[in-house]
Amino acid sequence: MTEELLRVEDLWVRFPTPSGKVVEAVRGVSFSLGRERLGIVGESGSGKSMTGRSILRLVRPPGQVQAKRIMFHDQDLLTLSERKMRQVRGNRISMVMQDPKFSLNPVMTVGRQIAEAYRLHTGASRREAKRATLEMLEAVQIRDPERVRDLYPHEVSGGMGQRIMIAMMLAPDPEILIADEPTSALDVTVQTSVLRIIDRLVKERGMGLIFISHDLNLVATFCDRILIMYAGRVVETCEASRLHEAKHPYTRGLLNALPRLDEPKAALEAMTRDPAWTEAPSVDGYL
Amino acid sequence: MATSEALLVEGLTVAFDGSVAVDAATFAVEEGASFGLVGESGSGKSTILRAIAGLVPDWSGRIEVMGHPLGRRRGAEFFRTVQMVFQDPYGSLHPRHTVDRTLSEPLLLHRFDRVEQRIEEALEQVGLGPSFRFRYPHQLSGGQRQRVAIARALMLEPRILLLDEPTSALDVSVQAEVLNLLDRLRVDRGLTYLLVSHNLAVVAHMCERIAVMQGGRIVETLRADAMRNLTPTNPYTRDLLVASQGYSAGEEE
Ligand SMILES: Nc1ncnc2c1ncn2[C@@H]1O[C@H](COP(=O)(O)OP(=O)(O)OP(=O)(O)O)[C@@H](O)[C@H]1O
Ligand SMILES: Nc1ncnc2c1ncn2[C@@H]1O[C@H](COP(=O)(O)OP(=O)(O)OP(=O)(O)O)[C@@H](O)[C@H]1O
Ligand SMILES: [Mg+2]
Ligand SMILES: [Mg+2]
Numbered sequence: 001m002t003e004e005l006l007r008v009e010d011l012w013v014r015f016p017t018p019s020g021k022v023v024e025a026v027r028g029v030s031f032s033l034g035r036e037r038l039g040i041v042g043e044s045g046s047g048k049s050m051t052g053r054s055i056l057r058l059v060r061p062p063g064q065v066q067a068k069r070i071m072f073h074d075q076d077l078l079t080l081s082e083r084k085m086r087q088v089r090g091n092r093i094s095m096v097m098q099d100p101k102f103s104l105n106p107v108m109t110v111g112r113q114i115a116e117a118y119r120l121h122t123g124a125s126r127r128e129a130k131r132a133t134l135e136m137l138e139a140v141q142i143r144d145p146e147r148v149r150d151l152y153p154h155e156v157s158g159g160m161g162q163r164i165m166i167a168m169m170l171a172p173d174p175e176i177l178i179a180d181e182p183t184s185a186l187d188v189t190v191q192t193s194v195l196r197i198i199d200r201l202v203k204e205r206g207m208g209l210i211f212i213s214h215d216l217n218l219v220a221t222f223c224d225r226i227l228i229m230y231a232g233r234v235v236e237t238c239e240a241s242r243l244h245e246a247k248h249p250y251t252r253g254l255l256n257a258l259p260r261l262d263e264p265k266a267a268l269e270a271m272t273r274d275p276a277w278t279e280a281p282s283v284d285g286y287l
Numbered sequence: 288m289a290t291s292e293a294l295l296v297e298g299l300t301v302a303f304d305g306s307v308a309v310d311a312a313t314f315a316v317e318e319g320a321s322f323g324l325v326g327e328s329g330s331g332k333s334t335i336l337r338a339i340a341g342l343v344p345d346w347s348g349r350i351e352v353m354g355h356p357l358g359r360r361r362g363a364e365f366f367r368t369v370q371m372v373f374q375d376p377y378g379s380l381h382p383r384h385t386v387d388r389t390l391s392e393p394l395l396l397h398r399f400d401r402v403e404q405r406i407e408e409a410l411e412q413v414g415l416g417p418s419f420r421f422r423y424p425h426q427l428s429g430g431q432r433q434r435v436a437i438a439r440a441l442m443l444e445p446r447i448l449l450l451d452e453p454t455s456a457l458d459v460s461v462q463a464e465v466l467n468l469l470d471r472l473r474v475d476r477g478l479t480y481l482l483v484s485h486n487l488a489v490v491a492h493m494c495e496r497i498a499v500m501q502g503g504r505i506v507e508t509l510r511a512d513a514m515r516n517l518t519p520t521n522p523y524t525r526d527l528l529v530a531s532q533g534y535s536a537g538e539e540e
Contacts, residue, residue, distance in 0.1 A: 015426070044430025044458045060425075096454075101375055143329065143502070147306060155303070158374045158452065159328025159485075161305055181429070183375065184455045187328045187485050189529035200349045214430075214458045215486075221533035257463035259492035261515055261531065267470065268492070269461035 004287060005176055006033040006055070007109030009068040013050045013232075016062050023062070025050045027232035031285030033176065033204040037199070038285075039219035039240060041254070044110070047203055048212045051229075051236075052178045055210075056089050071177075091121060094174040096182045100165035104153040111137075111149030111163045114171065121172035136167040158185035166194060170201065176208040177201070191243045195222055216243065216254060225285070228254075233282035250277055262263040291349070293318040293447055294339070299348035301334050308334045310503040311348070318353075318446075321473060321480040323490035323511075325527065332483045333374055336449045337455035339481070340371045352447065365396060370440040372433075374483070379436055380424045386410075386435050387420045390452045391466055393442050394426030409438040414464050429456040437465060441472070450482045466493060499524045503527060504535040 005093065013026035026047040031038070031131065042272050054065045070077040072088065080088070089095075097103040105113055114136060115129040137145035140163035153161060162185050169177060169234075177198065183191040200208040214220050220224055223240040228251050238246040246252060253271035301309040304477050307329040316322040324332045338346045341361035350357045373379035377515075380389060390406045392525040399405065410420060413434040424432055433456040440448060454462040457481060466489065486488050490497055491511045499507045499521060507521035519525050 030485070042458065044434075044456075044461050046458075049428060050503065081299050099375065101378060137472070144306075157329040157333060163328075178407065181456070185328065185452065187326060187330075187527065189526050191485075192534060196537060199536060214456075214462075216459060217533050218386040221535070254459050254528075257459045259463075259466070259488040261488045261491055261528075264492070264511075267467050269466060270464055271460045276348050 004032045004034055004071075006075070007069070007286070008032070008051075008055065009070070010145050010268060011051065011054055011065070011070070013047065013054055013059055013069040014064045014066070016064075022104060024232055026054065028282045029229075029232070029234055031227055031234065031237075032090075032283065032287045033210060034206045034287050035202065035208055036225065037092040037202055037209045037211055037223040037240075039223035039226040040210060040212045041214065041216060041219055041226060041231060041232070042235075044214075044252075046229040049180050050173075052095060052180050052210060052212060055178060056095055057085055057095060058089075058095070064231050069181070090117075090169070090174075091172050092174055093176040094169035094172065095178040096162075096169050098154040098180040099162040101153050101156075101158075103165065104161065106153050109150050109152055114155060114164065117168045118171045132171075136171065137164070139197060140164075140167050141190050159187065159190065161197065163190070166198075170197070173201075173205070174207065178210045178212075180209070180212045181214065183218075191218075216258060220244065221263055227285045231278045233280070234285055235277060235280065235283060236284055237285045248277075249274065263271060293320075293353055294322075294348070294349040294481060296335065296339070297349040297351075299335065299338060299346060299350065301331070301343055302345045307503050309338070310344075311377065312498075312505050313509065314498055316481060318476045319473065320496070321494045322536055323484060323488060323494035323497035324481065324483045324500060325485065325497060326506075327502065327523075328485075329383055329406055330500040331503045332486065332500055333451050336371060336451050336481065336483065338523055340369065340449060343366070361521070363397065366393075366445075368445055369447045369449065370443060371449040372436050372440045372451060372453045374455075376461055378434055382424055385421050385423055386415075386427075389435060389439055389441055391414055393439065397443055399443075405442065409441055412441070412468055413438045414461060425493070430461055433457055444476070445478070447479045447481070449503060452484055453482070455485065462489070464534040467470050469493065477501075487514065499527070 009030050010025055011029045015023040029051055042048055053059050059065050111133050114133045118132050119129045134145050142148050166182055172279055202209050211223055220240050220243040226238055226240050227234045228236045230250050236251050254271045294314045297313050299309055299312045312335055327366055339350055391402055394402045416435055418474045422540055482493055491514050498505045501523050507524050509519055517528055
């Protein structure tokens with residue numbers, strides 16, 4: 001049936017702390033990714049970003065990543081040399097980080113950064129890269145791309161930074177895109193246009209997408225499947241369109257905590273967390 | 288001279304290198320009220336907040352805080368009255384300061400008492416346990432940083448909070464807690480909010496009145512119930528409301 005592009009088996013991420021206590025950020029997560037849009041939602045601090053970063057081996061020390069295997073086609077990413085890994089990173093698998101401005105080079109104009117990323121992967125001439133840069137900025141709905149091209153990261157708005165990062169990560173035409181909160185700073189109309197670009201890459205080129213987001217409504221309407229994470233584990237998986245029928249009390253709690261435009265409430269529903277949720281074993285999210 | 292308006296912005300214009308980021312924005316927020324700014328990305332929302340906070344060197348127009356017109360400089364008294372939560376929690380926390388230092392520094396600077404106790408209370412209010420107190424920003428997730436930023440803004444007990452996407456990095460359960468906290472503080476302490484968010488449901492929940500921005504201009508100011516009833520007058524506002532219903536692959540398919 002659907003082909004697996006990526007398979008993560010029993011992933012753990014641990015941070016030793018000075019007090020001797022070890023923070024377990026990810027605790028035995030397993031899932032696979034096909035040519036589909038896989039959403040990851042869950043509590044702040046539940047290990048979503050660390051899961052994404054582990055795939056590209058971008059967890060910084062003292063963080064320790066451990067897994068049975070992380071298979072990308074028939075290669076185990078955990079055993080690749082750092083040189084081989086660099087060829088995968090940003091080329092065959094791209095990641096849009098949660099904080100785009102933080103990942104951009106602060107002393108280089110955004111136009112130059114996109115152009116360099118583009119040249120690195122296409123070998124295009126400077127002139128061609130310059131033209132492609134404008135096109136990419138236009139594609140992500142940046143008004144006035146010629147002005148924005150010459151701005152430094154601190155001079156662009158939050159949402160512009162996110163779109164610049166997305167443009168950069170899509171430049172090499174990756175097989176997998178890991179997008180960590182890629183549209184949280186975009187207004188909803190621009191968000192729709194940017195998601196359509198990503199959507200097209202999934203449908204037409206068979207790109208696999210891991211989409212980390214807090215926006216339940218968005219994930220339910222945009223993704224194919226969803227993993228719900230809590231305290232470093234996957235507590236439930238579901239078809240995106242059936243998120244509203246989710247059973248786990250944590251997922252139910254998330255759905256109930258949403259403010260709604262059509263139903264004003266005096267106070268939003270806060271969640272009471274059951275310690276048992278932390279202990280239950282991780283559910284697997286294989287295809 | 289005192290008026291009931293905590294914040295008055297009149298004809299505020301900001302340009303960067305000749306390109307206009309905010310074009311004659313005008314609005315007023317009564318004391319104890321909550322006013323929302325929504326709109327296109329890059330339309331000047333953060334720039335308005337930054338101009339009020341004194342972080343934009345060049346602006347024209349009039350800004351009044353508690354009836355006092357603001358000049359170019361912001362003194363200590365201003366920051367006792369007005370605090371800002373920035374859109375970008377990574378950039379706004381000092382990377383080499385622990386949470387403890389981030390929260391205690393403003394208190395020491397402004398000679399507050401009960402520093403210990405205030406820090407503990409603030410962390411608890413934003414749902415971070417004591418184990419977070421001596422961590423550095425890189426040891427926190429995105430949402431945890433945002434909560435530290437909110438705690439910091441509350442430390443000086445300001446009268447007015449400028450909130451730039453305060454919950455966009457938070458999961459919806461923590462968002463609910465933070466929004467409930469902000470609501471409670473507004474009732475208990477009579478705080479005034481100017482809130483920017485892309486999430487229309489959040490803005491409608493928090494604010495009585497909302498300005499919609501596009502290309503540097505306020506194109507419409509409406510009440511939250513007009514937004515809920517989907518009866519805006521401006522076509523751009525209508526587009527926003529439609530898009531906020533969730534993703535749709537669109538007609539061009
Ligand atoms: N260097 C570190 N030392 C100790 N703990 C860390 C470190 N880096 C991250 N953590 C912890 O790991 C956990 C998982 O972090 P992660 O960034 O994956 O969360 P997340 O699910 O992406 O959250 P958010 O939605 O807030 O971005 C968090 O509880 C965080 O505090
Ligand atoms: N320091 C600066 N130098 C040059 N241009 C700037 C600077 N700061 C902001 N701008 C420009 O001002 C415009 C408005 O930016 P602003 O950050 O206010 O937008 P915003 O409405 O907050 O957008 P978002 O929703 O994406 O955060 C943008 O075009 C941006 O490039
Ligand atoms: Mg994260
Ligand atoms: Mg902004």
